[in-house]
Amino acid sequence: MRRTLIVRRVPRRTALIASAAFALVLASGFLGYELVGSGSQQSESQSGGGRKILYWYDPMVPAEHYPGPGKSSMGMALVPKYADESTTGGVTVSPAVMQALGVRLAAVETRDIAPIVHAVAQVQFDDRLIREVQTLTPGFVESLSVRAEGEPVGAGRVIAQVYSPDLLTAEAEYKAILTSGGVASRELRSAARNRLKLLGAPESLIRRLEHGGAPQRTYAVVANASGVVTKIGVRPGGQVALGDSIVTIQGLSRVLVVAQVPEASLSNVHVGQPARITFPAYPGEQRAGTVDYIYPSLDAQSRTARVRITVANPDRKLKNGMFANVALQGTGGMAIVVPSEAVIDTGRRQLVVVKRNGSFVPQEVRVGRDYDRYTEILAGLQPGEQVVASGQFLIDSEASLQGFISRLQTTQAPAPQPATGRGTVTAVDAANGLVTIQHEAIASLGFPAMTMTFKLAKPGMARGLRKGLRVKFAVETKPQGNSYIIDRIAPEGGQ
Numbered sequence: 003m004r005r006t007l008i009v010r011r012v013p014r015r016t017a018l019i020a021s022a023a024f025a026l027v028l029a030s031g032f033l034g035y036e037l038v039g040s041g042s043q044q045s046e047s048q049s050g051g052g053r054k055i056l057y058w059y060d061p062m063v064p065a066e067h068y069p070g071p072g073k074s075s076m077g078m079a080l081v082p083k084y085a086d087e088s089t090t091g092g093v094t095v096s097p098a099v100m101q102a103l104g105v106r107l108a109a110v111e112t113r114d115i116a117p118i119v120h121a122v123a124q125v126q127f128d129d130r131l132i133r134e135v136q137t138l139t140p141g142f143v144e145s146l147s148v149r150a151e152g153e154p155v156g157a158g159r160v161i162a163q164v165y166s167p168d169l170l171t172a173e174a175e176y177k178a179i180l181t182s183g184g185v186a187s188r189e190l191r192s193a194a195r196n197r198l199k200l201l202g203a204p205e206s207l208i209r210r211l212e213h214g215g216a217p218q219r220t221y222a223v224v225a226n227a228s229g230v231v232t233k234i235g236v237r238p239g240g241q242v243a244l245g246d247s248i249v250t251i252q253g254l255s256r257v258l259v260v261a262q263v264p265e266a267s268l269s270n271v272h273v274g275q276p277a278r279i280t281f282p283a284y285p286g287e288q289r290a291g292t293v294d295y296i297y298p299s300l301d302a303q304s305r306t307a308r309v310r311i312t313v314a315n316p317d318r319k320l321k322n323g324m325f326a327n328v329a330l331q332g333t334g335g336m337a338i339v340v341p342s343e344a345v346i347d348t349g350r351r352q353l354v355v356v357k358r359n360g361s362f363v364p365q366e367v368r369v370g371r372d373y374d375r376y377t378e379i380l381a382g383l384q385p386g387e388q389v390v391a392s393g394q395f396l397i398d399s400e401a402s403l404q405g406f407i408s409r410l411q412t413t414q415a416p417a418p419q420p421a422t423g424r425g426t427v428t429a430v431d432a433a434n435g436l437v438t439i440q441h442e443a444i445a446s447l448g449f450p451a452m453t454m455t456f457k458l459a460k461p462g463m464a465r466g467l468r469k470g471l472r473v474k475f476a477v478e479t480k481p482q483g484n485s486y487i488i489d490r491i492a493p494e495g496g497q
Contacts, residue, residue, distance in 0.1 A: 116332030131253025138202030141166030173217035
């Protein structure tokens with residue numbers, strides 16, 4: 003969060019008294035700044051040591067500079083400003099005083115300032131891992147090894163024993179063909195074998211028949227994946243038709259973390275974005291994932307969009323319905339940043355206090371985006387410089403006494419120069435202070451040659467004006483209300 007400096011206008015004498023009070027506090031040594039001597043006698047003795055004096059000033063009115071010793075406009079004795087007091091015109095603070103005051107420096111650095119989107123989320127099963135355990139031939143379930151939903155199963159586990167009259171008949175036919183010797187053709191044996199496979203007979207059962215085994219009344223149905231049973235389609239003794247599911251298995255090797263991202267943050271979220279995920283159930287544990295899908299609809303009540311993140315779950319610790327916190331790291335590019343607390347916002351401009359050549363000086367900056375605890379600097383600083391991150395208001399106050407920040411804040415842009423034109427008076431309304439002029443083009447205002455009525459800045463300016471008089475005039479560049487104001491007007495060729 004940036005620090006905001008509120009500047010209020012106060013009467014000049016009140017401000018001077020406040021500055022004097024603060025100067026006394028500084029002089030008492032509470033802040034420990036290396037200030038210049040407070041008396042003319044001390045200054046005169048120092049000047050005798052060969053130190054160069056830049057100017058003389060009153061510490062209570064630092065903006066006033068004098069060429070020599072004497073009294074200021076406040077009637078106070080002037081003190082000298084030496085060239086060697088600050089090589090940059092800033093404030094010098096000793097390391098011991100910096101430590102005592104808690105002045106903390108921070109480096110201007112380059113960082114990735116992409117925004118981080120925080121959202122709450124919930125763990126869900128990954129439907130892409132659902133597997134159905136089915137039979138390819140009608141029959142009856144004689145036994146079932148799974149009795150309750152939520153029971154874990156492993157790949158290859160026998161789920162059920164199924165009796166199928168059609169499959170038993172096909173086994174008997176194939177067995178008969180195998181035992182008939184050379185009577186049956188090779189094509190007939192191949193067709194009978196393929197029929198068994200189409201009816202869902204496992205390869206182990208077919209090989210058993212080929213090695214002399216007898217047809218089996220039931221055959222085993224095995225799980226084709228690991229996971230937990232989420233649905234049981236038939237109970238022992240029940241009948242199953244072609245394509246019926248005996249059980250449904252939900253895989254757990256990975257899960258979905260579905261985050262609720264606020265609508266206002268959607269522009270900072272995209273597919274492929276890395277995510278950091280934490281779980282209240284496991285404090286201190288963090289998982290990594292990637293955004294792989296952004297759902298197309300928005301929740302009308304909460305104004306949030308669902309964002310899906312696939313997360314590996316090898317230890318099976320992540321449970322369906324578990325809450326999570328998601329941080330989506332953006333990729334906004336590298337930028338020059340400073341700690342946000344280092345930026346002083348005066349309302350009209352932003353400043354930082356920079357340490358240069360051993361002194362602290364104010365530096366106006368142009369700021370950009372805020373990122374976490376940092377603020378982007380678009381202009382005014384370079385990487386590697388040091389800025390004051392805490393205690394800058396104390397340094398600011400001293401710099402204001404010496405006239406640096408105060409001059410920066412009171413500097414105003416030069417007033418715009420009036421536009422000039424020439425023309426012929428066509429009408430004069432002295433009572434209302436108006437004059438109508440058929441003037442030439444005024445390029446600075448973008449006016450073509452035309453006849454226009456102007457308001458005179460003072461009614462007395464109408465004296466001497468008459469219809470047909472050629473005049474030159476100066477008009478303000480911005481209108482007041484619906485009228486442009488003439489500041490000066492005189493006959494062409496006159497003063």
